[in-house]
Amino acid sequence: MQEEQCEGILLQSREVGESDLIVTFWTDRFGRMAFRAPKARKSQKRFAGQLQSFARLRLVFQRAREEERLPQLLRVDPSEGVAILPEELGAFASASFAGELMLRMTDEGDANAALYALFTGFLSFCASAALTPKALARFEMRLLELLGLLPSWSRCMECGSMIALVHTARFDLLQGGLVCGDCRPTQSHEAPLLTPILRAALDALQRKVTLEGETEPLWREVLGLLDRRLCHVLGHETRSRRFLAEVIGF
Ligand SMILES: [Zn+2]
Numbered sequence: 703m704q705e706e707q708c709e710g711i712l713l714q715s716r717e718v719g720e721s722d723l724i725v726t727f728w729t730d731r732f733g734r735m736a737f738r739a740p741k742a743r744k745s746q747k748r749f750a751g752q753l754q755s756f757a758r759l760r761l762v763f764q765r766a767r768e769e770e771r772l773p774q775l776l777r778v779d780p781s782e783g784v785a786i787l788p789e790e791l792g793a794f795a796s797a798s799f800a801g802e803l804m805l806r807m808t809d810e811g812d813a814n815a816a817l818y819a820l821f822t823g824f825l826s827f828c829a830s831a832a833l834t835p836k837a838l839a840r841f842e843m844r845l846l847e848l849l850g851l852l853p854s855w856s857r858c859m860e861c862g863s864m865i866a867l868v869h870t871a872r873f874d875l876l877q878g879g880l881v882c883g884d885c886r887p888t889q890s891h892e893a894p895l896l897t898p899i900l901r902a903a904l905d906a907l908q909r910k911v912t913l914e915g916e917t918e919p920l921w922r923e924v925l926g927l928l929d930r931r932l933c934h935v936l937g938h939e940t941r942s943r944r945f946l947a948e949v950i951g952f
Contacts, residue, residue, distance in 0.1 A: 703764050703765050703767065704764070705763070705764055706764070706773075707762050708729045708730055708732060708735075708760075708761055708763075709729065709730045709758065709759070709761065710728055710729035710735070710758075710761055711727060711728050711756055711758050711822065712725060712726075712754065712755060712756060712759065713726050713734075713801045713805055714726040714805065715753060717743065718738070720744075721740075721743045721744040721745075722739060722740050722741065722743070723738075723742040723743060723753065724738055724739075724772065725737050725739050727759075727761065728801075728804050728808075728818065728821060729761070729818070730813075730815065730818045731813060733808060733809075733810070733813040733814060734804070734810050734811070735773070735810065736810070737763055737772055737773050737774065737775040738775065739753060739774075739775040740774060740775075748776075749777075749778055752780065755786070755788070755801075756786040756794075757785060758781045758783035758785075758822065759778040759779065759780060760778065760779040760780075761775060761777075761778055762776045762777040763775050763776055764776055784826055784830060785829070786829050790829075792828075792832065792833060793829050795945055795949040796828040796833050796946060796950070797825055798945065799940070800821060800824050800825065800828075801942075802941075803845060803932070804821055807845070807849055807935065807936070817848050817849075820841070820845060820848065832950075833950055834918070834921070835918060835921040835924075835925045836907070836918075836924075838952075839921055839925040839928055840907055842925070842931075842932060843904075846878065846928065846931060851935055852878050852879070852931070853877070853878060854880065855901075855908060856880070858871070858879075858880055858881055859874060859877055859880060859885075860882070860885035865882050867898060867901050868898050869882075870895055870898065870901075871883070871895075871896050872887050872890075872893040872896065873896050873931075874888055874893045875893060875927075875934050876888045876889060876892055876893075876934055878934075880896070881893060892930075892934070899920065900920075900923065900924065900927075903916065903920050903923075904924060907924065922952055925952065929943065
C-alpha cells in the first residue's frame with residue numbers, strides 16, 4: 703500500500719496492546735479519522751512526543767489491506783499553528799469543548815474543508831486571545847450551520863413566510879429554526895421568544911457584522927440559546943461545555 707498524507711488535529715488517543723496508541727484526528731482531507739500508531743508509547747524516535755492533544759500535525763500514513771483494520775500512522779511533523787497546552791486552562795477547556803463537538807457531531811470519513819477551517823481557526827483564536835461569549839456563540843452558530851442544523855433565520859419553518867427582523871419570532875430549539883406568530887412550534891416550552899434585539903444579534907452574528915449597541919449580556923443570552931440548540935442535537939449537555947463554563951464563567 704502506498705503512503706498517503708494529510709493534516710489533522712489530534713482529538714483523542716487511547717492505549718492499545720503493549721505499546722501502541724489509537725489516535726483520532728480531525729483531518730483536512732478525510733474528516734474524522736482514527737489511526738494505529740505503533741510503538742508510540744515506547745519509542746520516542748518515530749513520534750518524538752508530538753502526539754499531544756490538539757497538536758496540529760502533518761500525518762504520513764498507510765492504509766491496511768484489510769478494510770476493517772485501522773490505517774497505520776508512519777510519521778508526523780508539526781504543522782503551522784499554535785499549540786494548546788493543558789496549563790493554559792481557558793484555552794484548553796475551549797479546545798476540549800470544540801473537540802468534543804467535532805468528535806460527536808461528525809461521522810468517520812465525513813470530509814468537510816469548511817468545518818476543518820472553522821475548527822482550526824477557533825483553536826488559533828483560543829490560543830492567542832481570551833474567549834468571549836460572542837466568539838463562542840459565533841463558533842457554535844457556524845458549526846450548526848455547516849452541519850445543516852440551523853435552517854433559516856428569516857423564514858418560518860412551518861408556513862415558509864418571511865419574518866421581518868423587527869418582529870418577534872420563536873426559536874424552535876428542537877428543529878433549529880424560526881416559527882412565526884401564527885404557527886405553533888413543536889414544543890412551546892422549548893421555543894423561546896426571540897425579541898427584535900435578539901434577532902438582530904443572531905443576524906449580525908451570522909453576517910459577521912458589528913451590532914450597534916451590542917453588550918456582553920446580550921451575547922450571553924444568544925450563547926445560551928445556541929447551547930440549548932446543541933443540547934437538543936446531542937441529546938444532552940456535554941461535560942466539556944460544563945467544564946468550560948466553570949473555567950471561563952459563561
Ligand atoms: Zn408560520
